[in-house]
Amino acid sequence: MAFFLVLKHKKNVLMYRRVITMGQFDCLLYLGYHDGQFVYFGLQAPESELAMGIYKELCARQGISNVWLLLDGFRYESIPNRLSSFRMLATSQQSDLKESELEHAYRCLLPCWKKQDLFKLGKKVYDFDEEDMVDRYYFSGGSVRIFTKETFIDIREAMSIACTHVESALALSSGVADIQAGQGHVDRVRHTFVVNTGDPDDYVDSTGWEQIIDSEFAFLRLSVKLRSNELLRFFHWARSSGHGALAGKLFEICLHRLAADNDLILHVSEYDLPTYRRPDEERYFGMKQLEMKKGRAFCSDTASQATSNKTEGLQRNKSSTSSIPKDLQKELEEWRDSDEFSYWYPLCDNFPNIDSIVKLEPRTATGKKGGVAYLQITIADTHSIDGKQLENLKEIFDVEGADPPIYIVLCSDLDSSKKISLTPRTEVDKAQDACTVCKGYYEETPLAVRSDGPRNNVPRKENIQNSNYNLRPSKRARENSM
Structure with a gap:
């Protein structure tokens, strides 16, 4: 300049x-x-x-x-x-300008970097390898200064300190750039983009700016400060901008939040293999609403410990034959028999095959108790499934006197559920032998999307310590969310 x-x-x-x-x-x-x-x-x-x-x-x-x-x-x-x-x-954008000063100030935004541009810079200038850049971007988001720090530890420390100083949930969720942002270190985790980069006027007009948390680490750590409707707004931004890994994690957090607050509505249809249909035959989409039981959510730290143990824990590879660890099996059985809890989800991000379990009201008038639904949350067009792991879960949840369990690959909307495809074929067959395999989408109750709703909090176990935002998701989990 x-x-x-x-x-x-x-x-x-x-x-x-x-x-x-x-x-x-x-x-x-x-x-x-x-x-x-x-x-x-x-x-x-x-x-x-x-x-x-x-x-x-x-x-x-x-x-x-x-x-x-x-x-x-x-x-x-x-x-x-x-x-x-x-x-x-x-x-920084966090400049506390007075109203009289704003009348004479000419503000121009140097927007945050896009992921693909940061990766080009890292490869050509800093000689970073691909895996290193994925690790860096998980923490830094679009901040070029943090992305190019010398070591991975430096990046994590910088973002951790920035998150610690953020106090205002209102500032985090602001959708319009506000230069009077105070001292909360908000703009170190909430990055600003120009919506229409082809219009030069939008670089100097704050109404053309959008502020988003694009660091997965920062979002997972700060998500407890955000309300349900704000989480959904961030999810839709991440998905439309092509940030697949972040969008997938946000979608999962949104659904955990809605289910924990008893504000989640599920619409499902039995999954039909594409190869069973003629090329010109339409897929069957007889969607029906499932009635979920009301109750509290239980976030499992035992699952995190189990999946981190490679010798005793559940394995994510397709040929796994290991059974569920005894501690986790006992926890799931206690949750199954409890009248207090209706939703279970693991603290870890590498639990095999499913993301959560929800209790259902009886599906028929046979006098049986309601069963459970295993939820696999995804925004992808294809998703891998592990039939053996569903057989292991069947030993716990397919009990006498209750409806048999079902598996649901849960998408963000009806159109996505129409396109979803499960792979590989052999594992789909095994899964269908273990339980009814369904596809579906979610809907939130009207109360859930109100910004002033009374239940926009996240029920959490206070004794959980090793939060999963400190680690980047496993490679397979990332691939399934793209």
Whole structure:
């Protein structure tokens, strides 16, 4: 920008950059003209008094209107009075401008980086490998400064500190850019994008900006501060922007929240294998609503411990023959027999084959108790299934006097449920032998989407410690959400 002003518009520019990184120094650079000739000078690590003195002298010689002061690395509220006549400030959006100042301020957004652009930068400039960049982006989101930090540990620490300082759920969920964001470190986790990048006017018009949490780590850690309708808004943004991994995780969180608050409605149809139909034959979509039992949600830490144990835990590979660990089996049996709880979901993100279990009201008037539905939550067009794991669960939930369990691959809408395909074929056959396999979609009750609803909290077990936001999802889980 400094060179553009000098070479294109023939301005005299003094750029003062303040640096707080250890081992680096402030710098002062002057670019301008004297008697029609281009001149420049620079100082490294200048004292602030010296920098302000040079600016004062240039203004005295050339006139304050003829010297463009550009500042970088300053907080707006801490700029010294002697530098307050600056022409441009590169800073955080969290600048507390007064109303009178906003009338004269010209604000231009340098938007966050898109994932594909960050990956190109990482490969060409920093020589990052693909897996390393996936790890980095899981924490950094679209922040180029955090994405390019030296080590993975540095990135995680930076985002963890930023999340710790966020206090306002209202600021997190703001859909319109607000430059008066205070001191909550919100813009370190909530990044700003230009909605219509093809319109130059949108870069200077805040109504054309959209603020989103695009760091999976930050979102999982801060999701407890957001209400159900806000979670859904973030989900739809992530999906429309092609952020498959984040969208998949947000969708799962949304459904856990709705189910925990007894605000989830399920519509299902029995799954039919595409190969059983003629090419011109339409698939059968006799959707019906399932009646879910009302009750509390139970988040299982035992499942997290079980799946992290490779010798005793459940395995995610297709040829697994291991049974359910005894501790987890006991927990599931206690949950099954409890009248207090109606929804179960694991704390971990690598539980095999399903994401949660919900109790159902009796499906027929035979006098049997209601059974359960295993929910596999996905936004993908195809999803892998493991018949052996469903056989293991059948030993717990297919009990005498109760409706047999069903498996539901749960999509975000009716159209998605029409397209979903389960693979591989052999495992689908095994799964259908173990239980009824269904596809379906969800619907939230009218109360759930109200921003002022009374149940927009997340029921959580207070004794859960090792939260899954500290680890990136397993490779298979990521592939299934793309």
